[in-house]
Amino acid sequence: MYTKDIQNKTIPNHVAIIMDGNGRWAKSKGLPRIEGHRRGAKVARNMIKIAHDRGIKYMTFFAFSSENWSRPAKEVDGLMNMLRHYMKSDVKELEKHNARLHVIGEIERLPHDVFNLIRKWEEKTKNNDGIHIIMALSYGGRQDIVSAVKRLVKSGIPADKIDEETLSNSLMTKNIPDPDLLIRTSGEQRVSNFLLWQLAYTELYFTQTAWPDFNARELDKALSSYANRDRRYGCIEKEQVEAS
Numbered sequence: 001m002y003t004k005d006i007q008n009k010t011i012p013n014h015v016a017i018i019m020d021g022n023g024r025w026a027k028s029k030g031l032p033r034i035e036g037h038r039r040g041a042k043v044a045r046n047m048i049k050i051a052h053d054r055g056i057k058y059m060t061f062f063a064f065s066s067e068n069w070s071r072p073a074k075e076v077d078g079l080m081n082m083l084r085h086y087m088k089s090d091v092k093e094l095e096k097h098n099a100r101l102h103v104i105g106e107i108e109r110l111p112h113d114v115f116n117l118i119r120k121w122e123e124k125t126k127n128n129d130g131i132h133i134i135m136a137l138s139y140g141g142r143q144d145i146v147s148a149v150k151r152l153v154k155s156g157i158p159a160d161k162i163d164e165e166t167l168s169n170s171l172m173t174k175n176i177p178d179p180d181l182l183i184r185t186s187g188e189q190r191v192s193n194f195l196l197w198q199l200a201y202t203e204l205y206f207t208q209t210a211w212p213d214f215n216a217r218e219l220d221k222a223l224s225s226y227a228n229r230d231r232r233y234g235c236i237e238k239e240q241v242e243a244s
Contacts, residue, residue: 010226010227011054011055011056011223011227012056012179012180012181012203012223012226013056013057013058013177013180014056014057014058014059014060014176014177014178014179014180014181015051015056015058015059015060015179015180015181015182015183015222016059016060016061016062016179016181016182016183016194016195016199016202017047017059017060017061017062017182017183017184017185018062018182018183018184018185018188018191018192018194019040019043019044019061019062019063019185019211019214020184020185020186020188020210020211021036021185021186021187021209021210021211021212022036022037022039022040022210022211022212023036023037024036024186024210025039025040025186025210025211025212025213026039026212033075034075034078034079034082036212037078037079037082038082039212040211040212041082041086041090043211043212043214043215044061044063045090045093046215047059047214047219048093048094048097048099048131048133049093049096049097050216050219051131051219052097052099052130052131054219054223056131057131057132058131058132058134058176058177058179059131059132059133059134060133060134060135060136060176060179060195061133061134061135061136062136062139062192062194063083063135063136063137064079064083064105064136064137064138064139065136065138065139065140065192065193065194066105066106066138066139066140066143066193067140067193068138069109069138080110080111080114083110083114083137084111084113084114084117087114087117087118087120087121088117091121094121094125094128094133095125095128097130097131098128098129098130098131099125099128099130099131099132099133100125100126100127100128100129100130100131100132100133101118101121101122101125101133101135102122102132102133102134102135102176103118103122103134103135103136103137104134104135104136104137104139104144104172104173105136105137105138105139105140105172106138106139106143107137107138109138110137110138118137132176134173134176136194136195139172139194140193141191141193141194141195141196141197142193142196144171144172144173144195144196144197145167145171145196145197147172148167148170148171148172149167149170151170152166152167152170167197168197171197171198173195173198178195178198178199178200178201178202179195179198179199179202180202180203180226180231181202181203181205181222181223181226182194182195182199182202182203182204182205183205183206183207183219183222184204184205184206184207185207185209185210185211185214186207186208186209186210186211187206187207187208188206189206191204201231201233203225203226203229203231205222205225205226207221207222
């Protein structure tokens with residue numbers, strides 16, 4: 001479905017995705033919730049290649065929120081095992097696309113071996129200049145902002161010297177451009193404490209499709225919708241000013 005019509009229009013530089021619906025997808029098929037997460041992880045791997053082919057430069061996956069720690073221990077352990085497997089083997093796929101891995105969130109809360117694997121792959125891919133893959137793990141948008149403010153206070157910067165740029169550069173996403181497009185799957189229409197500062201002018205796209213069923217066709221629907229948006233960042237067109 002990736003047509004010339006989409007290709008010739010503006011492709012977002014940065015796409016962020018809230019990968020929702022894994023558990024519900026599994027339940028609808030009579031499967032354990034963890035099977036939904038396994039299928040979702042496979043979709044994420046495929047999406048990296050598809051995004052790279054589309055010319056997207058940054059892709060952020062909301063993989064595990066700070067609130068997800070409150071889920072049943074069995075499910076959390078299963079998710080950590082999946083992450084462990086991904087970091088040991090599947091992340092090698094990044095090399096095929098000259099991709100660079102960034103991980104944001106309170107990753108110190110993750111199992112020690114997973115933490116070390118994350119640091120290993122961030123270091124190993126740091127010079128890659130293809131698509132940037134950002135994984136949000138143990139991440140919360142409010143926590144990100146609070147941590148940034150604490151860093152600024154600790155550094156002794158006077159209040160009158162703090163502006164939007166200063167705060168942005170203190171967030172976990174410093175040196176990463178704000179998302180142009182946010183996709184949330186499975187029908188929910190909220191941002192769920194994800195990149196609260198960074199999403200200020202992001203275009204939002206919601207789909208009923210559960211994440212395990214998300215594919216290239218679904219991504220192209222989102223890209224087509226984005227290409228037809230009029231992004232004014234709070235301004236109005238010059239023609240409208242002259243006509244008023």
